[in-house]
Amino acid sequence: MIEEHVPGVPHVTWGRIANRGYHPGMSDERPYSPGLEGVVAAETGLGYVDGERGRLLYRGYRIGDLVEHGTYPAVANLLWTGDWDAGHRLSTGELPRGVLDTLRALPNTAKPMDALRTAVSAWGATQALTWPATADQARALTAFSPSALAAFARLRAGKEPIDPDPSLNLVEGFLYQLNGTKPDAGTARALDAYFVVGAEHGLNASTFTARVITSTRSDLASAVAGAIGALKGPLHGGAPSEVVEQIHQVGSVERAEQWVKETLDKGERLMGFGHRVYRAYDPRAAALRKVAESMEHPPEWLALATAVEDVALRVLEERHPERALKTNVEFYAAPVLMGVGLTPDLFPATFALARHAGWTAHVIEQSADNRLIRPDARYIGPAERDLPS
Ligand code: ACO
Numbered sequence: 001m002i003e004e005h006v007p008g009v010p011h012v013t014w015g016r017i018a019n020r021g022y023h024p025g026m027s028d029e030r031p032y033s034p035g036l037e038g039v040v041a042a043e044t045g046l047g048y049v050d051g052e053r054g055r056l057l058y059r060g061y062r063i064g065d066l067v068e069h070g071t072y073p074a075v076a077n078l079l080w081t082g083d084w085d086a087g088h089r090l091s092t093g094e095l096p097r098g099v100l101d102t103l104r105a106l107p108n109t110a111k112p113m114d115a116l117r118t119a120v121s122a123w124g125a126t127q128a129l130t131w132p133a134t135a136d137q138a139r140a141l142t143a144f145s146p147s148a149l150a151a152f153a154r155l156r157a158g159k160e161p162i163d164p165d166p167s168l169n170l171v172e173g174f175l176y177q178l179n180g181t182k183p184d185a186g187t188a189r190a191l192d193a194y195f196v197v198g199a200e201h202g203l204n205a206s207t208f209t210a211r212v213i214t215s216t217r218s219d220l221a222s223a224v225a226g227a228i229g230a231l232k233g234p235l236h237g238g239a240p241s242e243v244v245e246q247i248h249q250v251g252s253v254e255r256a257e258q259w260v261k262e263t264l265d266k267g268e269r270l271m272g273f274g275h276r277v278y279r280a281y282d283p284r285a286a287a288l289r290k291v292a293e294s295m296e297h298p299p300e301w302l303a304l305a306t307a308v309e310d311v312a313l314r315v316l317e318e319r320h321p322e323r324a325l326k327t328n329v330e331f332y333a334a335p336v337l338m339g340v341g342l343t344p345d346l347f348p349a350t351f352a353l354a355r356h357a358g359w360t361a362h363v364i365e366q367s368a369d370n371r372l373i374r375p376d377a378r379y380i381g382p383a384e385r386d387l388p389s
Helices: 063-069 072-081 097-105 112-125 135-156 170-179 185-198 205-215 220-232 240-250 253-265 283-293 302-319 329-339 344-368
Strands: 047-050 055-058
Touching (some): 055 283, 063 185, 072 185, 072 344, 112 135, 112 220, 135 170, 135 220, 135 344, 185 283, 185 329, 205 220, 240 253, 240 302, 240 329, 253 302, 283 302, 283 329
Antiparallel strands (some): 047 055
16 A cells, blocks of 8 residues: 555545556546457458467458468458459569668668568658558559568678569569579469468557558558568567577477477477467468478478477477467468578568558558547556646
């Protein structure tokens, strides 16, 4: 209990309840959910994440079917327009001069996520974007960003950027602009599948950020630059590069069980397992596992990774019988991204490229039925008082 004299008010006792935000004359008993957990803050027709049953649907279509029968441009178009056109194409876009100059001005030590966020912001400054956002704006930005990331990756390695090839679909085009050679069909297909599973995932932190920015009637580039900023945080941007690191630590199938147990004994977490929403096997992990196993050039340690997964699932179940801890998307994102030749430091920005479809679709959806997003905070600071004389 804290006793405090509040000027103008008789002696009051409010310490214990002060933590609950009670102030004389300022009582606020509305429910508060830290992190907005469990709060429904939007209605969406885009992505349905069913954590209990391990289902992910985009506009009602199962993620596994979309990976098998679709491409990223077709899925992006589905999210933007609601129409399924399996043959829909989208190539990477041109970089405006101002963007290229901006990328050239960055230090080559800049993080790829910082470079991408900067490029999206610079792109917005060249576009005179109007509100509300349109599917054409979404297409243009989604096409632009892979070129920007590829250009930065080349510039930091002392190489010149490569112009887009309009004959290539978006993911092939990205790999071409990154590496200077056209990818084989299997490699392009594998990364395309990763883009499909990364395209949309409900009202996660970055998507919420994009919707908040849009709700002020700000433009699409601002919303996506903000979303990239939110995705950059390690609690959101995922950990496929840490999966790579852990599998390297395991070293061999024989050591898997011992390594898993020792890691858990130290109180550390197994990367690529557990999820806030999914209690069942993450459907994106299941789709990417198939892709990884069918790749022509999977990383050598894919077999080791699947062996580690079996052991990890068994040991996690023994240790946490009360809580289902299953494989999440990051576990199989790692072999796919490595298998297509990306370096781990490009993983988060590549995830951001994939999420462009979802972010921009949410921006369109938010602007179509907009209400300024403006929640309240419960005040828990000092009660009203006089300035010290
Ligand atoms: N390894 C070992 N134990 C785990 C793991 C894991 N991967 N995940 C959860 N647990 C345990 C926790 O130690 C905790 O046990 P305790 O109650 O005895 O302390 C219990 O399960 C519940 O954990 P929470 O952190 O409350 O679960 P939450 O739903 O908040 O966490 C998260 C989800 C952050 C993904 C967690 O499972 C984790 O850290 N996983 C490893 C990192 C990872 O794979 N991240 C990628 C997620 S997918 C994505 O972001 C796209």
